[in-house]
Amino acid sequence: MIDKQSPLPIYYQIEKDLKDRIERGEWQEGHMIPSEREYAEHYNVSRMTVRQAITNLVNDGFLRRQRGKGTFVASKKIQQKMVRLTSFTEDMKQRNMIATTKVLSFTLMKADSLTAALFQMNEGEEIAEVQRMRLADGLPMALETSKLNLRLLQGITEKVIQHSLYDYIEHTLNLKVGAAVQKLEASVARQHESALLQITKGSPVLLMTRETKLKDGQVFESVKSVYRGDRYAFVMEMNREG
Ligand code: GLP
Structure with a gap:
């Protein structure tokens, strides 16, 4: 119910009302919610206000808009525990989803001073930079840009990284993945990222950086x-x- 005297903004009250219905299970995944117009009439508020509430819930992953069709209750987010050091392929498999990879670029380049220091190699030594789109059950989940130490990861080609990198390291090269330092930050999708991830520019994204070591450090x-x-x-x- 909307209380126009409340100090809480109206969009916020509508947002809460919608979210409650989803969380209570009244509206299940795939349910089409009433249109902005219907909502605005029902609560006697402007369409702009309703749009604000819906946009917030789309950004938070509770709703998804489908152009020309309407707004629907979205599937629940993938919850990734940060306990074990796992690969994207393993993470998806654990949820009975199929991980696929689209290699967007594979470039051999010379290590700059920072990368050389990190990989304990000489500046100018050859490394690979790989851009991969990671999908789960065919839907884009993440865009990954990896710098790879070719001194350690021998035989890496564009074909190899169409599949799991960690699997290649552990089962083809017979090396052991050891530990990683990972950083997670909030950000918004840049133009090229939004096009690839199929979200609108400026949508919230999670930016994760990871530096990973083999068992030997x-x-x-x-x-x-x-x-x-x-x-x-x-x-x-x-x-x-x-
Ligand atoms: C995650 C990590 C990456 C890592 C990748 C390996 O996505 N963020 O740092 O390179 O897993 O995944 P896979 O073995 O499926 O290629």
């Missing part, structure tokens, strides 16, 4: 991933001890 990748904010949530488990 040598860094083999430095990765920047842009995850769709409406499809992904990272969950951290924390212990007070230790």
Whole structure:
């Protein structure tokens, strides 16, 4: 119910009303919600106000707009626990989803001073930079740009990285992936990212950077991933001890 005397903004009240219906299960995944016009008439508020509420819920991943069709309750976000060091392929498999990869670019280049220091190699030594689109059940989830240490990852080709990199490292090269330092930040989709991820420019995304080492401590990748904010949530488990 909308209370026009409330200090809470009206868009916020509508947003809460819609969200409650989804969370209570009154509206299930795929349910088409009433149109902006219907809502505006029902609550006697402007369409702009309703649009604001809906846009917020689309950005938060509760609703999805389908051009020319309407607005629907979206599927639940993928919740990714940050406990074990896993690969994209493993993460999707664990949810019974099929991971696929589209290689957007594969470039051999000379390491700049920062990358050389990270990979403990000489500046100018050859590395690979790879841009991959990661999909789950055919839907774009993330865009990944990886710098790869070719001294350690031998035989890496465009074909190899169409599949799981970690699988190649562990089962073809017989090396052991060890540990990673990962950083997660909020950001918005840039023009080229939004086109590839099929979201509108300026939509929220999660920016993740990861530097990963083999068991022996040598860094083999430095990765920047842009995850769709409406499809992904990272969950951290924390212990007070230790
Ligand atoms: C995740 C990480 C990347 C890592 C990738 C490996 O997406 N963010 O840093 O390179 O997993 O995944 P896969 O083995 O499926 O290629």
